[in-house]
Amino acid sequence: MTVLENTKKVLTEIGDMTLFAKRYFKSVFTRPFEWDELLRQCYLVGNKSLLLVGVTGFILGLVFTLQSRPTLAEFGAVSWMPSMVSISIVREIGPVITALVCAGKIGSGMGAEIGSMRVTEQIDAMEVSGTNPFKYLVVTRITATTLMLPLLIIFGDAVALLGSAIVEYLKGGVSFLLYFNKVFDAIIFNDVLPATAKSFFFGFVIGLVGCYKGYHCKKGTAGVGQASNSAVVYASMLLFVVDFIAVFISDIFFEI
Amino acid sequence: MKEQHPNRAIVMEVSNLEKSFGSNKVLDDFNLKLYKGENLVVMGKSGSGKSVMVKCLVGLLEADDGLITIRDKNITSLSQESLDILRTEIGFLFQGSALYDSMTVRENLEFPLRRHKERLDITESNQELVAEALENVGLAHAIDLMPSELSGGMKRRVALARALILKPSIIIYDEPTTGLDPITAKEIIALMNTIQETYGTSALIITHDIDCARVVADRVILLIDGKNYIEGTFQELAGSTDPQVRAFFK
Numbered sequence: 001m002t003v004l005e006n007t008k009k010v011l012t013e014i015g016d017m018t019l020f021a022k023r024y025f026k027s028v029f030t031r032p033f034e035w036d037e038l039l040r041q042c043y044l045v046g047n048k049s050l051l052l053v054g055v056t057g058f059i060l061g062l063v064f065t066l067q068s069r070p071t072l073a074e075f076g077a078v079s080w081m082p083s084m085v086s087i088s089i090v091r092e093i094g095p096v097i098t099a100l101v102c103a104g105k106i107g108s109g110m111g112a113e114i115g116s117m118r119v120t121e122q123i124d125a126m127e128v129s130g131t132n133p134f135k136y137l138v139v140t141r142i143t144a145t146t147l148m149l150p151l152l153i154i155f156g157d158a159v160a161l162l163g164s165a166i167v168e169y170l171k172g173g174v175s176f177l178l179y180f181n182k183v184f185d186a187i188i189f190n191d192v193l194p195a196t197a198k199s200f201f202f203g204f205v206i207g208l209v210g211c212y213k214g215y216h217c218k219k220g221t222a223g224v225g226q227a228s229n230s231a232v233v234y235a236s237m238l239l240f241v242v243d244f245i246a247v248f249i250s251d252i253f254f255e256i
Numbered sequence: 257m258k259e260q261h262p263n264r265a266i267v268m269e270v271s272n273l274e275k276s277f278g279s280n281k282v283l284d285d286f287n288l289k290l291y292k293g294e295n296l297v298v299m300g301k302s303g304s305g306k307s308v309m310v311k312c313l314v315g316l317l318e319a320d321d322g323l324i325t326i327r328d329k330n331i332t333s334l335s336q337e338s339l340d341i342l343r344t345e346i347g348f349l350f351q352g353s354a355l356y357d358s359m360t361v362r363e364n365l366e367f368p369l370r371r372h373k374e375r376l377d378i379t380e381s382n383q384e385l386v387a388e389a390l391e392n393v394g395l396a397h398a399i400d401l402m403p404s405e406l407s408g409g410m411k412r413r414v415a416l417a418r419a420l421i422l423k424p425s426i427i428i429y430d431e432p433t434t435g436l437d438p439i440t441a442k443e444i445i446a447l448m449n450t451i452q453e454t455y456g457t458s459a460l461i462i463t464h465d466i467d468c469a470r471v472v473a474d475r476v477i478l479l480i481d482g483k484n485y486i487e488g489t490f491q492e493l494a495g496s497t498d499p500q501v502r503a504f505f506k
Contacts, residue, residue: 032371113358125354128314129368129418130340 020212027132027139034140041144045106049152056101057156060093061085061163069171078172082179083186085164091191094157096243099202102149103235107210110141111231114214115224123215138215142207149203150196190254198246205242209235264292266325267426267458268313273322275308275482282308284482286322290426290458295448297461297469297490299504300479306462307351309479310428313460314348315339326426344372347419347457351431353411355403355418362386362399365418372422389417392454393447409440416447420455427451429461433468445471466505470494478504 065085072078114137117123126133161183168174213231217223268290275283282305290296300306311317313324315331324331329342355364365386369378378385390396393413403411412432419427432448433441445468452459463469469476469490476493478485478501486493486501494505 117356120352120357121350121354122356124311124316125348125350125356126367127316128343128346128348129422130343131367131371132336132340 016216017208017212020215021208023134024139024142024208027135028143032135034136037136037140038143041140042148045141045144046148046151049102049105049148050155052101052105053098053152053156054159056097057094057159058163060097060156061089061160061165062167064088064093064160065164065167066171069167079182081168081172082164082174082182086161086183086186087191089157089160089164090187091195092243092247094160095153095195095199095202096239098153098156099149099199099206099239100236102145102152102203103206103209103239104232106145107206107231107235108228110207110210111213111217112224112228114138114141114211115217115227118215118217119219119221119224134215138211141211142204145207145210146200146203149206150199153199153202154196194246194250194254198243198250201242201246202239205238206235209238264294266290267292267327268460269323269325270309270313271323271325273309273312273324274320275305275312275317276320282482283312283319283322286479286482287484288460288477290460292458293452293456295452295459295461295472295474297463297473297476298479299464299469299476301464301504304479305482306464306479307430310348310430310460310462313428314343314346341372341375344368344375344422345424345426347422347424347427349412349415349419349427349429349432351434353403353408353415355406355411355415357403359403360399361390361395361401361403361406361414364403364414365389365421368418368422378423385421389421390414392420392451393417407440409436409443412436412440412444413447416444416451420451423455425457427457427459429459429463431463431465432461433463433465441465441468448472 065081068081068084069078072081072084114123117137123133123137126136161180165174165176165179168179169176210231213227213234217227266289268288270286270288273283273286274281286305286309288296288298298306298309308317312319313326313331315334319332326342327345329338331339331342334342355361356367359367366382369382369385373382380388386399387396390399393416395410395413395417398406398410398414403414406414429448432444436444448459448461449472451457459472461468461472473490475487476490477487478493480500486496486498488496493501496502496505
């Protein structure tokens, strides 16, 4: 495949995904609303990801603090550890790492699930039974990831800070009270708001790409695998693009 | 078997249907009429356009040209909402059963009810309707099983029960016996006849199974290269001297 063909393919895919997103926004505010399925998806996306996000966040906090400690100690700045860790985690590392982990778990799951439904004609069956499969399968899932990812990110940040506090307690004898006092002194509204705002977009991107890849899955089991795999790859790339745009805009409005 | 040219109402009519995928013309000037209470079988080799045709009939694929009228409504000009309502009058049995694999048998059967039960003015409870539909296909005991726990024949029966749950007046069977062993296939064929007698439905059956066509067909259309090649009773087609028809019925 030539570079030109590759470029054309990528641009076509971006165009199709944009139309898919447009269809989502047209459908999300129109009746009938699938409240039960939305709640079920919120449970699956949110509650079922807690362990993974918690473990990832905890290890992230531990490792980040352990790795940073010697450098800060060299400059006699270990007391800055809570501030540095908390700002880094809340502003950037927490949201991005949690979103990437969720892209792997949720995005690939949605790609595979909807893809296999497409291949086995379950989506067609839904349509001929008079239910709009786009509303039932796609709108509920994208909305659920958009709503749940900010909560997962807040949870992941909190667990990461806990991990960091444990290292500080064990290595530096810093009490939890002192550690979290310093954390809350360091974090300001301008750190939390942009990070929370972009996490909604992260959730939207993960849901959108997962559903798009599954909904347009090619026939056969190979198609399902491909849908699942490319959902993770595309979502991960798009997350960095969204992150860059979010940081760029935050820089204008919040002077970080 | 019913008379070949019944003076009954037409419930589904397809005129000059055309559908292409790129340069590949799959349906070329295809026509059919389905009468009330009739079993119409459309036969053809794999790749002759049978499945594409039924997908056009229920609006899963958009035809390039032609007219599709179901119960006096032209489906190509219907809004999505009207099409969804019309679809509740059509039961569709998919070739691979297409049961929702994340739902139990009960939930599979309840799925079409949740949106349309009130509008269709069905007074029985979901529990009664599901129990009745499963009873009709002889699977009352499987109500709480997952699709993965069912055999191929059981899946087909459950899919049939789901297709019947809204008490449609038309049923479309897409290859109802494909992939089943001969005994289960015979059971499904017998069930199709029982359903027609019980519910008085009109059925469009897409198949390449000669035994199935022999038992259920009131009329048969042979589809070759996307066109109606010949039409008649099963006996007429089976006794045809046309080489293409003979090759198929041999």
